[in-house]
Amino acid sequence: MARGRTSWAAARRSRPFPQNSAGTGMAADLGMAALSVRGRSRRPPPAAPSPAQVLKCRAWWSGPMLARCLRSVPTVKDRSMGSIATDEHAGAPSRAIGGRLRTWSPPAVAATAAVAGSILLTIVLVAIGFVITRSSLSPRIVGWDGSVERWIELHRTAALNRWTDVGSILGGTGTILVVAGTSIAVMVIRRLWYDAGLLGMALSIEFTTFLATTTVIDRPRPTIVPLDPIPVTSSFPSGHMGAAIATYVGLGIVLSSHLRRAAVRVAIWVVAPVVPIYVGLSRVYRGMHHPTDVMASVVLGVGALCFALLAVHAAAVAADRRRDRRVETPKLRERSEVRT
Known part of the structure; x- marks a missing residue:
């Protein structure tokens, strides 16, 4: 050789x-x-293959592997979903409801969950009202309410009258409509549909539950001298307190989900619960509600927020399931065409 x-x-x-x-x-x-x-050989070495040629040569074996890897990467949510409507925030009930109703539209899923939550919350509030007004514990509860109200009436001052007037206004219908309406309008303009739906559904659940409960539990107002005009509705529960929780705490949930600074989020969660407490104490001070009315309204406001969150998360899960089905259906068709 x-x-x-x-x-x-x-x-x-x-x-x-x-x-x-x-x-x-x-x-x-x-x-x-x-x-x-x-x-x-005296010839120059062959040129390196181009990236397109490499991809073309390796597509036949790397395609399934790449698709598998992309499916494992978390997809970026739509801007319209907001930060509160994510899979990691959704609990087991929301995933179960959204998975079962995956063929429904997200608004239909949210409305169904909200109606069911309002019915359940009304049953709970009516049961609490019966315990307070028509059970064997009623005399003790009514006596304790009366003693607290008489003590408050004896310790009223001009300064406290002014401060409690502000607290009562913060939970009034006009203030709640302005704050909630403005917030929802801003969310809609920014296309944060799920955030706007959370606040709107929380107030809707609170209002419908309040009307149904106050009609069934016809509790009279306190006997002390009132400092505000007497509303048409009965004393149980406090609509001001429930609406304040649904509005201000709901805004705290939405704002904290979009903010990254820990100090700002801590400040929000310091202010958000304080405002409803301020409203509830003001309503008792001004002779509009019994103390137990305000305590039961905590269940009303918190329950409305919980069921609104459940509805929003269920709608988000249903939307994800529908999106996944739309993506997987063309893949199945392509595979069947290749086999044929």
Whole structure:
């Protein structure tokens, strides 16, 4: 065999290099490969393949692997979903409802969950009202309410009258409509549909539950001198307190989900619960509600928020399931066409 055509393997066997280190062996391999290539041909080495050629050559085996990896990466949510409507925030009930109603539209899923939550919350509030007004514990509860109200009436001052007037206004119908309406309008303009739906459904659940409960539990107002005009509705529960919780705490949930600074979120969660407490104490001070009315309204407001969150998360889960089905259906069709 000619010297120029001596193969690399034969040259490697005839003149072995010491294998004392990995670096020496690698240098020997590279050197013999260079000599072999130079001896075989005078032509320049072939050009490196382009990225398009590499992708084309490897697409037949890397396609399924790449698709599997992309499915495992969390997808970015739509801007319209907001930060509160994510899979990691959804609990087991929301995922169960959204998965079962995945063929429904998200508004229909949210409305169904909200109506069911309003019915359940009304049953709970009516049961609490019966315990307070028509059970064997009623005399003790009514007596305790009366003693607290008489003590408050004896310790009224002009300054407290002014401060409690502000607290009562914060939970009034006009203030709640302005605050909630403005917030929902801003969310709609920014296309934060799920955030707007949370606040709107919380107030809707609170209002319908309040009307149904106050109609069934016709509790009279306190006997002390009132500082505000007497509303048409009965005393149980406090609509001001429930609406304040649904509005201000609901806004706290929405704002904290969009803010990253811990100090700002802490400030929000300090202010958000304080406002409803301020409203409830003001309503008791001004003779509009019994103390137990305000306590039961905590269940009303918190329950309305919980069922609104459940409805929003269920709607988000249903939307994700529908989106996944739309993505998977063309893939199944393509596979069936390839097989045929």
